[in-house]
Amino acid sequence: MKRITIYDVAKEADVSLATVSRVINGSEVVREDTRLKVQEAIEKLGYKPNAIAQGLALQKTTTIAFVIPEASFFYTGQIINGLIDVAKLYNYNMVLHTTTEGISATSDIIETIIKSRVDGVVIFNDKLNNDDIATLTNYDVPIVVIGNRISNNNICSVYVDYEALIYDYASQLYESGIRNMALVEDRKNPAMIEELYKGLKRVYEEHGEVFENYITIPKEYRSSYEYLKEYFNNNTHEFVFTYRDSQAMAVLNVAKEVGIDIPNDMQLVCVLDSKYNVMARPQISGFKIPDYDLGAVSMRIMTKMLQDDEHDSYNRETELSYVFTPRQTTK
Amino acid sequence: MKRITIYDVAKEADVSLATVSRVINGSEVVREDTRLKVQEAIEKLGYKPNAIAQGLALQKTTTIAFVIPEASFFYTGQIINGLIDVAKLYNYNMVLHTTTEGISATSDIIETIIKSRVDGVVIFNDKLNNDDIATLTNYDVPIVVIGNRISNNNICSVYVDYEALIYDYASQLYESGIRNMALVEDRKNPAMIEELYKGLKRVYEEHGEVFENYITIPKEYRSSYEYLKEYFNNNTHEFVFTYRDSQAMAVLNVAKEVGIDIPNDMQLVCVLDSKYNVMARPQISGFKIPDYDLGAVSMRIMTKMLQDDEHDSYNRETELSYVFTPRQTTK
DNA sequence: TTGAAAGCGCTAACAT
DNA sequence: ATGTTAGCGCTTTCAA
Numbered sequence: 001m002k003r004i005t006i007y008d009v010a011k012e013a014d015v016s017l018a019t020v021s022r023v024i025n026g027s028e029v030v031r032e033d034t035r036l037k038v039q040e041a042i043e044k045l046g047y048k049p050n051a052i053a054q055g056l057a058l059q060k061t062t063t064i065a066f067v068i069p070e071a072s073f074f075y076t077g078q079i080i081n082g083l084i085d086v087a088k089l090y091n092y093n094m095v096l097h098t099t100t101e102g103i104s105a106t107s108d109i110i111e112t113i114i115k116s117r118v119d120g121v122v123i124f125n126d127k128l129n130n131d132d133i134a135t136l137t138n139y140d141v142p143i144v145v146i147g148n149r150i151s152n153n154n155i156c157s158v159y160v161d162y163e164a165l166i167y168d169y170a171s172q173l174y175e176s177g178i179r180n181m182a183l184v185e186d187r188k189n190p191a192m193i194e195e196l197y198k199g200l201k202r203v204y205e206e207h208g209e210v211f212e213n214y215i216t217i218p219k220e221y222r223s224s225y226e227y228l229k230e231y232f233n234n235n236t237h238e239f240v241f242t243y244r245d246s247q248a249m250a251v252l253n254v255a256k257e258v259g260i261d262i263p264n265d266m267q268l269v270c271v272l273d274s275k276y277n278v279m280a281r282p283q284i285s286g287f288k289i290p291d292y293d294l295g296a297v298s299m300r301i302m303t304k305m306l307q308d309d310e311h312d313s314y315n316r317e318t319e320l321s322y323v324f325t326p327r328q329t330t331k
Numbered sequence: 332m333k334r335i336t337i338y339d340v341a342k343e344a345d346v347s348l349a350t351v352s353r354v355i356n357g358s359e360v361v362r363e364d365t366r367l368k369v370q371e372a373i374e375k376l377g378y379k380p381n382a383i384a385q386g387l388a389l390q391k392t393t394t395i396a397f398v399i400p401e402a403s404f405f406y407t408g409q410i411i412n413g414l415i416d417v418a419k420l421y422n423y424n425m426v427l428h429t430t431t432e433g434i435s436a437t438s439d440i441i442e443t444i445i446k447s448r449v450d451g452v453v454i455f456n457d458k459l460n461n462d463d464i465a466t467l468t469n470y471d472v473p474i475v476v477i478g479n480r481i482s483n484n485n486i487c488s489v490y491v492d493y494e495a496l497i498y499d500y501a502s503q504l505y506e507s508g509i510r511n512m513a514l515v516e517d518r519k520n521p522a523m524i525e526e527l528y529k530g531l532k533r534v535y536e537e538h539g540e541v542f543e544n545y546i547t548i549p550k551e552y553r554s555s556y557e558y559l560k561e562y563f564n565n566n567t568h569e570f571v572f573t574y575r576d577s578q579a580m581a582v583l584n585v586a587k588e589v590g591i592d593i594p595n596d597m598q599l600v601c602v603l604d605s606k607y608n609v610m611a612r613p614q615i616s617g618f619k620i621p622d623y624d625l626g627a628v629s630m631r632i633m634t635k636m637l638q639d640d641e642h643d644s645y646n647r648e649t650e651l652s653y654v655f656t657p658r659q660t661t662k
Numbered sequence: 663t664t665g666a667a668a669g670c671g672c673t674a675a676c677a678t
Numbered sequence: 679a680t681g682t683t684a685g686c687g688c689t690t691t692c693a694a
Contacts, residue, residue: 021689029663051447096397275577336670349673388672
């Protein structure tokens, strides 16, 4: 099947290719009957404009690159949906790139992204360090970073302030007399955990104390569950925070086996809420993080960056809020 | 910052652009010292070849489109990872498209895909009907369909035979005397459920009976849990199948509340296994579906389709196998 | 209102 | 071994 081009349409409609181009792009200055003639030809030949050629001619691709850590779809899924929905609205395509632990893969990815001449890139907070971002900045591609508060001339960010989230919540706990809090992490979300850790630390520091119960699952353990089972045999806390549902469920399971009553002996909050928290028994309390919105807002900001060179129609840094949903693991 | 092109490099290195092109593409026929000269210029100017222009010139984009149902990242996440890993290996980019329920969105997506002149498209079994696929076929783009057994000249498929899976398993159950089986579904995966239903039906038919316990969560219920709670107050089964973990967990929760002992009064299998099945108590038995491989194999086949016009180095239809993992919800 | 022609950045014959 | 040149398919001045 021969590739049919704008020339073929032009010949078929007996006009110049410039006219066909005008019809395709909805130019106003084309007479109605010739427009019809051209459209018929397009229909007849089944012509589809070549986006690549358009990209070359226009110096833009209407494509946005999205970068996420590999295997993170469980928690980036909704972000991607938000991103895509808005992208569709504005007729942008999305190319997906994933960063892999180890190897100098990130620089390869940046390389690929630059070469592909996307109009913009959205990065979900991950192992891209500041150097990498600086590299991207060099190519003056508009960038939206999700998850980190960061911005400059051509970088915007959309994020949830985890540090404030946990600080506010834990402060109240502290005031109410709860001193023995702990944070469980499995090394999979260093950036987020760092935020949570800072918030918790601040609570204690403000009361002249030191936060110590930072429970890291050692690498040699196959699952959070296995380590926590050992851990909770010898330790006890009044209040435990986890970042993701899987760790919260692990804590729940372990508590039951070790004979810790939740929420009476120990309370539990999973920061990043999910539907699985609702299915657990007891149901796990958590913060509803607006993941879909993180994606949607990011893409909307991206479209604004793309349209508006003056940078005055949008905020460089956008903080989204969260809502605490108390369930059965908190009193 | 001025866009720098192959001409700039040529001038800088004092060679023709053809030579630069040769260096970029690793052509053998270029002398070592000029190669160095060119590479220095590239380095100095920070030149990155424009993939769009390359695409135009070469008539290929080294990009594969991937189409999935919206919001399905929970179960397509691993497939995507498989896809991407292999895509990276072969230096392919991935554009992501999602299909939305309702609206004639699918035709828009096909439109977009065709226009973007991707080298191939991978479709995860979804609402794309045969007409849509036929439309794609017209543009003779290589297509790999994941999940459906289907093939023709330029379509290959990679799938798990759910019908056989449940048939084999349920046959054994039947032989062992279990007659009262049920299938729970929440209308979210019609294609898969259809397969399971067929398998189950076949088991009963072969024994001159009729399979009747097809439990569909009515649309008006907010969650599987709410409906099942009513249901299991009035009904009971020896063996329940669900497709996804969320329904299995709902069954588990309901059973506990209604006083059904799992696995003694009722057994439970979640066809599509997940890590949450392991975290549930009792742990839910399930079939390990090779989701990562579904993606990886699909992309590998795609690369073969792209290289080999004779179509003789690969199978049109590839069936992947599954492994049953018994846990605590089965005896 | 329409057409002619230059140019977007690169590759690949074809010459040299 | 390197340079010249004709496309790849489209957009967009500039003329007519």
